Amino acid sequence: MRFHVVKRDSCPLWKRLALYVGAVAAALVLGGLLLLALGVNPVAYYSRMFTMGMVGNKIAYKSFENYLKVFVPLVLTAVALSLAFKMRFWNIGGEGQFILGAVAASAVAFQAGPVLPGAVTLLLMCLCAMLAAGLYGTLAAALKVKFGTNETLMTLMLNYIALYFLTFLGETKATWNFFLDPTSARPIFVSFAKTVSFPRIPMGKFGLNVCVLFTFAVGALVFVYLRSTKQGYEIAVVGDSAGTARYAGMKVNTIVLRTVFLSACLIGLAAAFKVGTAGILSTNITDDVGWTGIIVAWLAQMNTAVIFLVSALIAMLQYGSDVAAATVSQVDSSFANMLQGAILFLVLAADFSTRFRVVLEGKGGRKHGA
Amino acid sequence: MGPEMDKLGVVTTFLHNIVVYNIPLLYGTVGEIMVEKSGSLNLGVEGIMAVGAIFGYIVGCYANSLGVGILTAFAAGALCGLLFAVLTVSLQANQNITGLTLTTFGLGVYFFVGNGVKAVRWPAMNDYPAIKEGFADIAIPGLSQLPVVGRGLFDHNLLVYLGVAVALAMWWYLRYTRPGLRLRAVGENPASADSVGVNVKRMKYLHICLGCGIMGVGGYYMGLNMSGSFNSSCWINGYGWIAVALVIFANWNPALAILGTFIFGFFNTLRVSGSSLAAAFPGPLGWLAAVPSQLYQALPFLITAVVLVLTSVRKREGSGLPASLGLNYFREER
Numbered sequence: 001m002r003f004h005v006v007k008r009d010s011c012p013l014w015k016r017l018a019l020y021v022g023a024v025a026a027a028l029v030l031g032g033l034l035l036l037a038l039g040v041n042p043v044a045y046y047s048r049m050f051t052m053g054m055v056g057n058k059i060a061y062k063s064f065e066n067y068l069k070v071f072v073p074l075v076l077t078a079v080a081l082s083l084a085f086k087m088r089f090w091n092i093g094g095e096g097q098f099i100l101g102a103v104a105a106s107a108v109a110f111q112a113g114p115v116l117p118g119a120v121t122l123l124l125m126c127l128c129a130m131l132a133a134g135l136y137g138t139l140a141a142a143l144k145v146k147f148g149t150n151e152t153l154m155t156l157m158l159n160y161i162a163l164y165f166l167t168f169l170g171e172t173k174a175t176w177n178f179f180l181d182p183t184s185a186r187p188i189f190v191s192f193a194k195t196v197s198f199p200r201i202p203m204g205k206f207g208l209n210v211c212v213l214f215t216f217a218v219g220a221l222v223f224v225y226l227r228s229t230k231q232g233y234e235i236a237v238v239g240d241s242a243g244t245a246r247y248a249g250m251k252v253n254t255i256v257l258r259t260v261f262l263s264a265c266l267i268g269l270a271a272a273f274k275v276g277t278a279g280i281l282s283t284n285i286t287d288d289v290g291w292t293g294i295i296v297a298w299l300a301q302m303n304t305a306v307i308f309l310v311s312a313l314i315a316m317l318q319y320g321s322d323v324a325a326a327t328v329s330q331v332d333s334s335f336a337n338m339l340q341g342a343i344l345f346l347v348l349a350a351d352f353s354t355r356f357r358v359v360l361e362g363k364g365g366r367k368h369g370a
Numbered sequence: 371m372g373p374e375m376d377k378l379g380v381v382t383t384f385l386h387n388i389v390v391y392n393i394p395l396l397y398g399t400v401g402e403i404m405v406e407k408s409g410s411l412n413l414g415v416e417g418i419m420a421v422g423a424i425f426g427y428i429v430g431c432y433a434n435s436l437g438v439g440i441l442t443a444f445a446a447g448a449l450c451g452l453l454f455a456v457l458t459v460s461l462q463a464n465q466n467i468t469g470l471t472l473t474t475f476g477l478g479v480y481f482f483v484g485n486g487v488k489a490v491r492w493p494a495m496n497d498y499p500a501i502k503e504g505f506a507d508i509a510i511p512g513l514s515q516l517p518v519v520g521r522g523l524f525d526h527n528l529l530v531y532l533g534v535a536v537a538l539a540m541w542w543y544l545r546y547t548r549p550g551l552r553l554r555a556v557g558e559n560p561a562s563a564d565s566v567g568v569n570v571k572r573m574k575y576l577h578i579c580l581g582c583g584i585m586g587v588g589g590y591y592m593g594l595n596m597s598g599s600f601n602s603s604c605w606i607n608g609y610g611w612i613a614v615a616l617v618i619f620a621n622w623n624p625a626l627a628i629l630g631t632f633i634f635g636f637f638n639t640l641r642v643s644g645s646s647l648a649a650a651f652p653g654p655l656g657w658l659a660a661v662p663s664q665l666y667q668a669l670p671f672l673i674t675a676v677v678l679v680l681t682s683v684r685k686r687e688g689s690g691l692p693a694s695l696g697l698n699y700f701r702e703e704r
Binding site: 004005007038090092143147148149150152153154156157158159160161163164165167168171172291294295298299330332334335336337338339340341342344345348349351352355356 | 411413457462464466467468470471472473474478479481482485486611614615618662663664665667668671672678682683691695696701
């Protein structure tokens, strides 16, 4: 029996949801079997992971605050990347852009923090981080537009150049290096001034970091921007076919440059939120959000609302497994990486059935050619 | 031994280290060249090398055989390749996403398996004489007697020679054989290759698995280089990403990859031994001590970025970049 694969025109939402939920469930079952093999009760482990240790915990609000600290940079980075991906510009330089944003924000925090009011400093941090990250991203876009340089490979290289720049700052004791603690003999990063920290809105014991509100606001703006503005429409057309866009009289190069700049800017904003909340720089400041954000944006098919949902789940997986690892010593956080990988592989496989259909050819079907 | 001899000894050690610590890069690069020549951009090199390393090392030790270790590492890498091929070739999944996921997943497997085995009993390389002897240096008669470069370049372990042999064999395969030509055609334009009767799917599956297997062996080599001491930092330590860069630097040519490995390896070794060179030759090389080590780490990526720009400025003339790299081939859309 022969078969061939054809594209689907559309796939009903319920069917897609069912497939994705099924894929996640299958991955969890696989992980559960692995846990059983290790002598760990999978139900206990998973319930601890998904509740993130918040049930029956007196300081559950702390857990939730920490969870949001994982969630905010991830979702903002993924939303930012989705802008470029929608245009089929493969910006995998999220890591590098995030790092430059974080360094720029920290530089402002050290230089302006002691003299300016906290709110002004924080605003300046956001602006400088956006500018630094934005320009770094635009570099790859400009090369792509001007010379056709492969943006996937270029942004990949720029990631590592930024990373080693950050490690250089973090490991070099020198009088000019204001990023480090001058009182310590070993090179360690120094904290920002106390005033340089995003305020929290108290809600009982729980404090809601304003960055969370800003993140949702940015998400809403991007949603509207992509859906209802001329520029958003242009992004969609360029993503569909650059040739069509050109034929329709759109300035494709300008659109690419503008969108990638905007995308990288938002990654810079995510970095400013991150350092402005942590109050200190570190060499692993990104927490790999530049990588994870790519996966989130793709899984959500660049839909802003879905990105929020997927980010919430991935952040839960990452933070929850850290919490669970603290109580179950046999399983460390490498399990979360494997589980995340398994979930993604299965979702990618499920994705196939939402886009394609396998058609079996009976005996009386076509034989050769058309 | 006089001070002059000592100085030459520093140079010899330097050359020796360039080879020993960087040939794993050659495995990763050559494997990735094979995968990319089939038109697939696989960003999972780091994870695949890690998976090859952990299984190769553990199984090799338990079997007390370097050969078994190499074969296991190859098989583990090839299995990762099979996963990549099923998802991207058959199921049309995005290559970037699948590759990045493979890296996360592979590193997860590395630590999960490593920590699991460590909790029971970690095999120490010293306890396995066959592995230690198999990995010992073998001097090439004659050449290894040359002054300075002799011991630097021609007195190495089996995996060094194997790596160079694999690279040369692949260069020959891609350039002079029929299947090699077909493979390049698939990477350039799968639809045309398909129309003249090349089985695109089979070509992709085969070469993705083969290439990933080679990466796995490179990972195993890195584990042996670390004498199999397992701790919180992964043996691969970013070499997979340098390999992705080196593919571009070598212009998708396995023979040039050998040269590229030496150039990248030169900087990588300067990072470690720059200070001893500076001490041996304070006059001409004293400045080496002042270069920050992070610059050496960034150099492979900086150089590759420049190469990327330069080749794109000159357009595609002479570039080995497969034209359909990163694009899935969907037959019905031909």
